Amino acid sequence: MRALQHHTYGGPDVLALGEAEEPHAGPGEVRIATRAVAVNPIDAKLRSGAFAPEGRRLRAPRIPGLDAAGVVDEVGEGVQGYAEGDRVFGAGTSVTAERSTLTAFAHLPDEVTFEQGAAVVTVAETAMRILDRLDARDGQVLVVDGASGGVGTTLVQLAMLRGLTVVGTASEAKHDLLRRLGALPTTYGPGLAQRVRELLAGQGAELVAADLAGKGSVAELIELTGDPTRVVTIADFSGETDAVVSEGSQGRAWHALGEVAALVADGRFEVIIDQVLPWTEAAAAHTAIESGHTTGKIVLTVD
Numbered sequence: 158m159r160a161l162q163h164h165t166y167g168g169p170d171v172l173a174l175g176e177a178e179e180p181h182a183g184p185g186e187v188r189i190a191t192r193a194v195a196v197n198p199i200d201a202k203l204r205s206g207a208f209a210p211e212g213r214r215l216r217a218p219r220i221p222g223l224d225a226a227g228v229v230d231e232v233g234e235g236v237q238g239y240a241e242g243d244r245v246f247g248a249g250t251s252v253t254a255e256r257s258t259l260t261a262f263a264h265l266p267d268e269v270t271f272e273q274g275a276a277v278v279t280v281a282e283t284a285m286r287i288l289d290r291l292d293a294r295d296g297q298v299l300v301v302d303g304a305s306g307g308v309g310t311t312l313v314q315l316a317m318l319r320g321l322t323v324v325g326t327a328s329e330a331k332h333d334l335l336r337r338l339g340a341l342p343t344t345y346g347p348g349l350a351q352r353v354r355e356l357l358a359g360q361g362a363e364l365v366a367a368d369l370a371g372k373g374s375v376a377e378l379i380e381l382t383g384d385p386t387r388v389v390t391i392a393d394f395s396g397e398t399d400a401v402v403s404e405g406s407q408g409r410a411w412h413a414l415g416e417v418a419a420l421v422a423d424g425r426f427e428v429i430i431d432q433v434l435p436w437t438e439a440a441a442a443h444t445a446i447e448s449g450h451t452t453g454k455i456v457l458t459v460d
């Protein structure tokens with residue numbers, strides 16, 4: 158089969174299509190004929206070697222990608238409720254290939270495209286994990302620093318569906334998008350606490366906050382909420398923050414997949430996609446994600 162791969166760590170240009178062995182569905186897994194794959198910031202860090210859990214020596218060729226959607230063509234031992242031909246989306250490793258295996262997955266409703274399905278895997282799990290960790294409740298205000306990216310546009314919408322008021326930061330060009338999603342927009346950077354207080358003038362609601370950018374806002378978010386346990390960061394791993402640091406290794410909120418798919422199918426959740434590119438343009442997709450300024454998700458189609 159064909160797969161996107163790289164033989165060394167490096168810039169986006171190390172990525173190229175090549176031949177690879179087909180994977181098979183292990184216990185609890187499904188294999189899919191892959192139709193779409195999302196590109197996440199972690200994919201670029203794993204490609205460049207900035208984040209290299211395998212150690213400095215790359216086991217080549219490495220096939221990137223964690224989030225995919227496609228059609229089931231092999232069902233692993235112990236998997237109930239899935240059959241060949243089912244449309245699914247979910248998470249695996251090395252998914253940017255004609256065949257890939259998923260370890261966490263859900264059915265993709267007919268109303269939801271493969272591109273939309275791939276786009277809401279990691280971001281839905283992460284956003285739901287943040288809300289669960291914060292015990293976010295109706296009537297609270299959630300401040301989201303970095304609200305216009307993949308996790309941000311998802312978190313804004315899921316929080317609003319839980320009955321929270323949301324204040325989100327983005328560059329000014331994206332404030333209309335945040336308004337459309339129902340959030341109160343403001344800019345990011347120093348002075349955030351003051352800007353949020355002005356926006357919320359008169360509202361005495363309890364505040365919770367999420368740092369999705371890792372650009373040093375945590376101290377101001379703690380000042381705003383008055384309690385470090387009411388602030389979650391998914392991007393500040395400096396070791397110097399008092400906020401709750403949330404990583405996937407601490408447990409995943411995979412229940413998000415089925416819930417978000419149903420919301421998309423009902424028209425209650427909008428999947429924000431910046432660009433859909435053919436997988437032959439994976440290098441351009443990685444360059445875009447590395448800019449740190451994409452809006453929603455970047456998706457690759459596999460054909």
Ligand SMILES: NC(=O)c1ccc[n+]([C@@H]2O[C@H](COP(=O)([O-])OP(=O)(O)OC[C@H]3O[C@@H](n4cnc5c(N)ncnc54)[C@H](OP(=O)(O)O)[C@@H]3O)[C@@H](O)[C@H]2O)c1
Nearest residue numbers: 198303305306307308327328345370372391403404405450
């Ligand atoms: N710990 C975990 O479990 C976990 C899970 C998923 C993701 N992450 C990490 O969380 C981060 C966000 O992920 P993502 O997928 O949402 O990334 P993304 O889609 O690339 O987010 C890009 C967004 O970040 C915003 N941004 C850029 N500079 C900013 C700043 N100084 N302050 C606030 N916002 C800023 C941009 O807004 P503008 O374009 O308006 O500037 C853009 O919309 C990444 O570092 C990712 O690796 C962690």
